[in-house]
Amino acid sequence: xxxxxxxxxxxxxxxxxxxxxxxxxxxxxxxxxxxxxxxxxxxxxxxxxxxxxxxxxxxxxxxxxxxxxxxxxxxxxxxxxxxxxxxxxxxxxxxxxxxxxxxxxxxxxxxxxxxxxxxxxxxxxxxxxxx
Numbered sequence: 001x002x003x004x005x006x007x008x009x010x011x012x013x014x015x016x017x018x019x020x021x022x023x024x025x026x027x028x029x030x031x032x033x034x035x036x037x038x039x040x041x042x043x044x045x046x047x048x049x050x051x052x053x054x055x056x057x058x059x060x061x062x063x064x065x066x067x068x069x070x071x072x073x074x075x076x077x078x079x080x081x082x083x084x085x086x087x088x089x090x091x092x093x094x095x096x097x098x099x100x101x102x103x104x105x106x107x108x109x110x111x112x113x114x115x116x117x118x119x120x121x122x123x124x125x126x127x128x129x130x131x
Contacts, residue, residue, distance in 0.1 A: 008117045012067055015074055015110040016058040018103050023058075026051035032094055040088055053077060067114055068121035074111035078104045 025033040026047050037043040037050075057077060060070030081104040085091055091101045115122065 004117055008064070008067065008114065011110045011113050011117070012061045012070070015107050015114065016061040016070075018107050019054045019061075019074070019077075020058040023051050023055055026054070036089060036093060040084055050077070061114070065121075068118040068125065071111045071114035071118065072122075074107055075115065078108035078111060082108065 024030070029044070029047070033047055034043055037047040040046060053073065054077060057070050057073040060066040060073065063070075082101070085093070085101045085104065091098045093100050
């Protein structure tokens with residue numbers, strides 16, 4: 001296994017773990033999750049919809065052949081999460097010390113790195129759909 005493969009696995013697993021561990025809170029309507037999405041004005045459909053997209057993204061990240069697409073979705077999800085924190089929620093949510101915000105930044109950076117490591121997949125997809 002070369003360094004690129006090892007880094008890819010590390011980045012993809014770390015991002016997937018972060019994304020997938022939040023699903024329990026979204027899908028069980030945990031009070032903190034409900035409060036957060038209520039603050040955004042998108043409860044319950046925003047919470048459930050985000051959870052479904054995060055589940056799909058986490059699975060795509062764990063499959064090597066779909067890592068680029070998973071990274072792309074991860075970037076979009078985390079850009080939205082970060083923007084929500086900066087404009088509505090605040091960096092700190094319910095006294096978490098900014099943990100949710102920090103995790104969103106970590107997943108965004110990991111997604112960008114995954115995109116870079118799997119750029120050949122992106123080029124192949126682009127050629128397939130736009131050639």
